[in-house]
Amino acid sequence: MRKPSPPGKTTHVSLLGHVVGSVPVRVALLALLATIAYGKILTASVAWDDAAILSANPAIRSLDHPWRFFTDPWTINPTGGAMLAQYRPLRTLLFACEYAVFGGNAWGYHLVSLLLHGLCAWAVGSLTGRLFGRGAWFAGGVWLLHPSLAENALYLAAQSNELCVLGAALAVRWHLEWLDGGRQWLRVTAIVAALGSMLSYEFGAMVPALVLLAEIVWRSRAGKVCSGLLVRHLPYWFALAAFLAARAVVVEPVLRGEWWEGGWTGSLLMQVRLWLEGWRLSALPIVPLPRYMPYDIPSYATAPAAVVFHVVMLAIVVIGVRKRKPMVPVVIVWWYVAQLPTSNLFIANLGYPFAPRFLLLALLLPVAAASAWVGSRAGESRVLQVVLVAVAVAAIVADRRQASIWQNETTLFQEIARRSPNDFTAQYNLGLGYLRFGMPIEAGESLARAAELDPGFAPTFFSLGDVARARGNDRAARTFYEMALQRYPKHIGARLGLAELDLAEGQKARAESWVAPIGSLAKWPPHPRARFEIGLANVAEQLGRCVEARRRVGDAIRLWDHTSDVLFPAGRLLTMCGARDEGLELLRRASERAGGEYREMVGDTFWFTD
Secondary structure (H helix, E strand, C coil): CCCCCCHHHHHHHHHHHHHCCHHHHHHHHHHHHHHHHHHHHHHHCCCCCHHHHHCHHHHCCCCCCCCHHHHHHHHHHCCCHHHHHHCCCCHHHHHHHHHHHHHCCCHHHHHHHHHHHHHHHHHHHHHHHHHCCCHHHHHHHHHHHHHHHHHHHHHHHHHHHHHHHHHHHHHHHHHHHCCCCCHHHHHHHHHHHHHHHHHHHHHHHHHHHHHHHHHHHHCCCCCCCCCHHHHHHHHHHHHHHHHHHHHHHHHHCCCCCCCCCHCCCHHHHHHHHHHHHHHHHHHCCCCCCEEEEEHCCCCCCHHHHHHHHHHHHHHHHHHHHHCCHHHHHHHHHHHHHHHCCCCCCCCCCCCEEEEEHHHHEEEEEEEEHHHHHHHHCCCCHHHHHHHHHHHHHHHHHHHHHHHHHCCHHHHHHHHHHCCCCCCHHHHHHHHHHHHHHHCHHHHHHHHHHHHHHHHCCCHHHHHHHHHHHHHCCCCHHHHHHHHHHHHHHCHHHHHHHHHHHHHCCCHHHHHHHHHHCCCCCCCCCCHHHHHHHHHHHHHHHHHHCHHHHHHHHHHHHHHHHHHHHHHHHHHHHHHCCCCCHHHHHHHHHHHHHHHHHHHHHHCCCCCCCC
């Protein structure tokens, strides 16, 4: 027979349970855990693409005409390149809003990233509660601390990812509420949230599929529905069509690259091996790499092992469908479908074949389903509670380590180079980072290693030439510039570098021979083109052709008069060519602009990109 509780004990236990179970206490606990996990990022600068799209992007320094972020592809990155194939206007608009508040203080942007990550955790938890009726708080905690999702909170460029997840989770949540008898405005907000997810990041194109799969789970749990299938889902597909149409009109055509591993078949095999590592990172997120190249695929992820694993997953899907238990099949199918935009199955991937943050949408349904299952059992098992605490501690330790890696581009690429010594991209970018930070010796070492790994990449030798000039070794600089031209005869930077070296030696004819073949610069984006025009104007001035120099300076200013790296040399050249008043005006503007740039600088990255 059960003994009665001592007087006062029941009241004490119920009071403790009430406090621990209260919303403010749970929110405070999750905020504390997130601060411990990611707080170090508030001292960080910018890393990787953050420089091109944020700290060196003048488009975000004004909120004038905000619709330009939706219609002008150059607002995502003024230097052009493969980024012009991206269409993420809501992220760029958010950057402009953040700049209006924080200016050049990097901690503010990182704070926004952390707040977005917290909002995504709330949205995922809210969706979990609506879809499964339990596990909401547990799902929010898992999403908040999952190490494979940490990059989304630490990498400023990944604010697009966070916005995408937020829109997707809210779209599904509001869609389910509408199905449950909610008012029509819930459906409208769900469609708007889905479109917002798409306009934040291309992954959002998968949201219509997510709504459909989530509804399958909803109906399997006897959830209500209203109206017919087409009426319920067509609006999401219309939103997708509108997004794709806008993207096709605004952005540059998608650049095609070489298939990974030499062809489509090899690329497909590599993808299924990386997806095996992706499943491992989903369930056991230990020491993820910032991104995976072919040589980073773990040895266990062989092609036969990957094929067998994926066939088993397919069998589980088929069995689940046949037994009319759709939850597990839906979770598995969604995991694969969500990663299609970054896979190599449609076009050759332009960047790298896989990164942990590619799991951002893929993990939405798995986290919700697993959290609902574990959350319903955690209260009944002390052993499970102890395991969950241990897992949370391990996750926080892993997140803190990643926060130390994402401090700036040097710490990031140092980690990648340490983990993958033969990674050309890491060595090359690490060398450029060292060069920007005024560390020519370290820059030379990393760039030399990059040249060994890929001796055919001209920009490496051009950068080695810049390193040699920074160290006062003009002879070595000449050799490296010539090596760059051997690999790519049209390299404008190398030709200008050689011309400047010859002019310093009084070899005017030879200097002119380097720049004569350059020809038209019309294909270049405005900022690089303006800088090249200034370089050619400098050569023309030293050759005594001031008319040409003034013309090129005028072209440069018409193209780009936003930054001091164009204004200052333009003013100096005009002054030397006799246009003293115009030159002094440009120098004055350059001085004002330089002061503003210093104040506006995000972290410690200069306002230029190579």
